[in-house]
Amino acid sequence: MDTDVRNEVKADHRPDVSLGRRSPLAKTRIVVADRNVITRVGLRSILERNAGMAVVAEATSYEAALDAVDEHGPDVLIIDLDLGDDTTRGLKLCEEVTDRYPATKILVLAQKLSEMIVVEALRRGVTGYLSKDDVKADELGKGVRAVQDGETVLGKGVGSMVARGLGSTRGAAEHLTxxxxxxxxxxxxxxxxxxxxxxxxxxxxxxxxxxxxxxxxxxxxxxxxxxxxxxxxxxx
Amino acid sequence: MDTDVRNEVKADHRPDVSLGRRSPLAKTRIVVADRNVITRVGLRSILERNAGMAVVAEATSYEAALDAVDEHGPDVLIIDLDLGDDTTRGLKLCEEVTDRYPATKILVLAQKLSEMIVVEALRRGVTGYLSKDDVKADELGKGVRAVQDGETVLGKGVGSMVARGLGSTRGAAEHLTxxxxxxxxxxxxxxxxxxxxxxxxxxxxxxxxxxxxxxxxxxxxxxxxxxxxxxxxxxx
DNA sequence: TGACCCCCTAGCCAAATGGCTAGGGGTAGG
DNA sequence: CCTACCCCTAGCCATTTGGCTAGGGGGTCA
CATH class of the missing domain: 1.10.10.10 (Winged helix-like DNA-binding domain superfamily/Winged helix DNA-binding domain)
Structure with a gap:
């Protein structure tokens, strides 16, 4: 894989002092959007164990998430689509981000898997979908790298949902009024x-x-x- | 049951620091039980910012949680009661812990608030109940200290549930067969x-x-x- | 042994639901 | 203007439901 170069970076002691262009490889810049403090801290902690990954902003609402993407233009946006009462707002956000910032890949980290949301999210250009409860610590880093490389990452249980979802809803998953x-x-x-x-x-x-x-x-x-x-x- | 032996073991295991009164040197020993890696890492990170708090074990199942309490006899058990298919297992666990280790306080950290679970948990001696999504970072440390001191800590939205729950279910919340x-x-x-x-x-x-x-x-x-x-x- | 709980069954009747056809009126966009 | 979509209403009919009474059999535990 491509881990060799990154391992060199990891050998560097503290990357926080020199974040200009000291390292030959640019860091993977990540924005985390989740209403849950514990999750945000945990994600930051896990991701920053991987050399070459930096969480550059956190958001707790749809607006803040979009603002953060506007401001930082991250490589990856990790988001729990359930940031408020209206879950469909999260879908709209995906659409906007993929539309305006095609270089920013979206990795959804969902608390609960909903067939409708999964299918609709993928339809809107989300490139990764993992379940919070099922994901292992090392899968997170791998997942981020994969989506950054343009791969589609589907967590445990997500794949089958996609199959069923695309099969059943032949037109499009109409949403309720x-x-x-x-x-x-x-x-x-x-x-x-x-x-x-x-x-x-x-x-x-x-x-x-x-x-x-x-x-x-x-x-x-x-x-x-x-x-x-x-x-x-x-x-x- | 076979609790006598375990009590001996517990007594053997505990006294690394005298913890009659909380001295500035005595750490609050915490066991975290949650199936979600991200949450576990996040909790550890947040709690250990508070001087005097140490996460001594993590568990991802009911069995492991009980084992961890057996082994470490922690001051506080922080647990998401939803550790498997059967949520009522979590309630049984609360009963066992409060029964066998009255010195170990239980702080429930729930993903979703369910009136039945809240009421039943409190009935079984749980001294704190917080919602993951609503809790602020600093409230966690405060909550742990509070439950350790024997106070009952109810997070946002939990209090009203208790009121309603105790009002409506006059006998006891019978559980389904x-x-x-x-x-x-x-x-x-x-x-x-x-x-x-x-x-x-x-x-x-x-x-x-x-x-x-x-x-x-x-x-x-x-x-x-x-x-x-x-x-x-x-x-x- | 009796009390208690869970599981199973029957029949009755009023009310609610599921599925259908067949309309009218409003607003927004091509 | 036509189209599409949403919201609203009516009636019909078979089926399902909610709520009730009134039982039997088996297991556990004091």
Missing amino acids: DRELEVIRAVAAGLSNKQIAHQAFISESTVKFHLQNASRKLNAHRRAEIVHRASAAGLL | DRELEVIRAVAAGLSNKQIAHQAFISESTVKFHLQNASRKLNAHRRAEIVHRASAAGLL
Whole structure:
């Protein structure tokens, strides 16, 4: 592999003093976006054990992540797409980054694997997808190097999801509308169609209409299944 | 059980520093149990910034966690109760630790907050409960010190859960039987009672019976709500 | 042995749901 | 203007469900 040269760098004692162009090889500059302090510190610690890798910025929100990429133009963005209430915001962010900074590779580090998110993220140019719980310490460094080289890295369990996801959703994974999501949340709370209708100031027919559409989009046929899928996708 | 022998072992192992009162020299000995490497590294890094705190062991399973407590008799056990498929195993572990090593305080660090788990954990002698995503770096050190001093530490959002949890479940939060869980999982997959009955080689009546019991235990009245609660409790 | 819990089954009935067809009205963009 | 998409409504019908009562059999533990 290409580890030989990097090993030389590792032999250097402290790279923090001379980060100009002292080393023959440029450092891999990384931005970490995760709302969780512990994860950020852990990532920094693990990655910086690898000579030639530096975490140049941390972010805890979608905005901050984009700003950090704007400012630092990193080689790799490591991100947990779940940075707020709205998970789909993370997908938009991926789109923007790959669009505006094609040189910045994205490595997603997810807490929970959701088929929809995985497929959609890859569709938007994400080059790596790992599961936080399954990843080993050494796989992180390898993964970063791999995505930097343009390889696609899929962690344990992710590959099969891609296969299933691409197979099942033949058009594209349609995403739920606001109203549909609202109804689904009410269903998850155990409300009947009648109750939901009253709550949302719409007729019972409309509630059924939204649920029918949601059923189709999520490929579910029972409201319990809809709730499960939506829950697994982090939508509730 | 066989606790006597272990107590001897524990007594043998402990007294490297006198820890009656916390002297500036006595380190707070911590065991970290979490399946996630990144979290373990991050925790160690953050905690050891605080002078006087040392992570003496890490564990990635319930067994290993108990072994580590057996061996090191730490002052504080920091644990994510979700170390495997069966979340209730974590609760049993809390019971065992508080039972056998009352001097070891338990600080739960949860990825997702589940009302049932929170209430049950506190009922079993856990003295601290923080949410990974909400906790600030400095709160960790403070939290560890607090639980070590016997204080109860509840993170953001945990307190309200306790209030609601203790209010609603007047007897005790009964936990689901294996069969009930099996049926709920099938419901989450969108199966009808008839299909579930066929799959589990039981009659449709029995499926309904299990669901009725699960409804009562989870305080839900619709299968969609059952699925939601079970999902939120990390049971699926 | 009795108390207790889990698992299993039956039948009844009102209510809710799933699946369908068949519409109208709004807004945004090519 | 046409198209697409979202939101809203109506009715019909078979099926499923929620909620209930009323049992039997087996295991464990005091």
